[in-house]
Amino acid sequence: MKPILLAAFVALWILGSAMQAAAQQNNMKGMEMPMKQTEKMPASSTLQPAEGASVKIISPKKDQVIAGDKVPLEFKLTKGKRGAHVHAYVDGQMMGMFESEKGTLNGVKPGKHTLELRVATAEHNTELNATDKVSFTTK
Numbered sequence: 066m067k068p069i070l071l072a073a074f075v076a077l078w079i080l081g082s083a084m085q086a087a088a089q090q091n092n093m094k095g096m097e098m099p100m101k102q103t104e105k106m107p108a109s110s111t112l113q114p115a116e117g118a119s120v121k122i123i124s125p126k127k128d129q130v131i132a133g134d135k136v137p138l139e140f141k142l143t144k145g146k147r148g149a150h151v152h153a154y155v156d157g158q159m160m161g162m163f164e165s166e167k168g169t170l171n172g173v174k175p176g177k178h179t180l181e182l183r184v185a186t187a188e189h190n191t192e193l194n195a196t197d198k199v200s201f202t203t204k
Contacts, residue, residue: 105157107192117145118184118195125180125201132204136170138163140182140197148195149187155180162189177202 124139125131140163142151150164155178160170162185170180177200184195 105159111192112183112194112196113147113186113191115145115184115193115195116147117143118148118193119143119145120151120182120184120195120197122180122182122197122199125199127199127201129201130204131173131201134171134173134175134203136173136180136201136203138168138170138180140166142166142184143195144184145193145195147186147191148184148193150185151182152185152192153180153182157181173203175203 120143121141122139123141124137131137136155138153140151142148150162152162153160153168153170155170155173157179160173161168179198179200181196181198183192185192
């Protein structure tokens with residue numbers, strides 16, 4: 066009887082872990098790759114020529130006040146010759162990478178922030194001189 070109970074417990078634990086992981090992934094709709102909070106924004110002097118790429122932040126709006134730690138993100142991306150996606154920085158910290166033009170920034174602490182989007186190439190290491198910034202506040 067004990068081996069059956071142990072097997073049932075292990076099976077429930079594995080199932081619970083998988084469901085929790087799926088729920089966490091669902092909370093990051095639009096965010097293809099969340100980043101560690103310690104990853105800093107490269108200096109603007111390292112930006113490569115835009116070659117037709119551009120990005121324009123639609124949401125959040127300038128000086129918008131957002132309740133909670135989830136910030137809805139919407140932008141217009143023009144990829145140009147080399148652009149593939151955008152890197153999202155909040156106060157100089159990488160918060161994610163987005164291929165679609167809508168997503169959510171999760172875990173933004175209360176206070177005034179600056180969001181900067183930078184168009185990046187497919188290999189992720191090169192950011193282009195195609196950026197946009199906006200200030201917003203979370204409460």
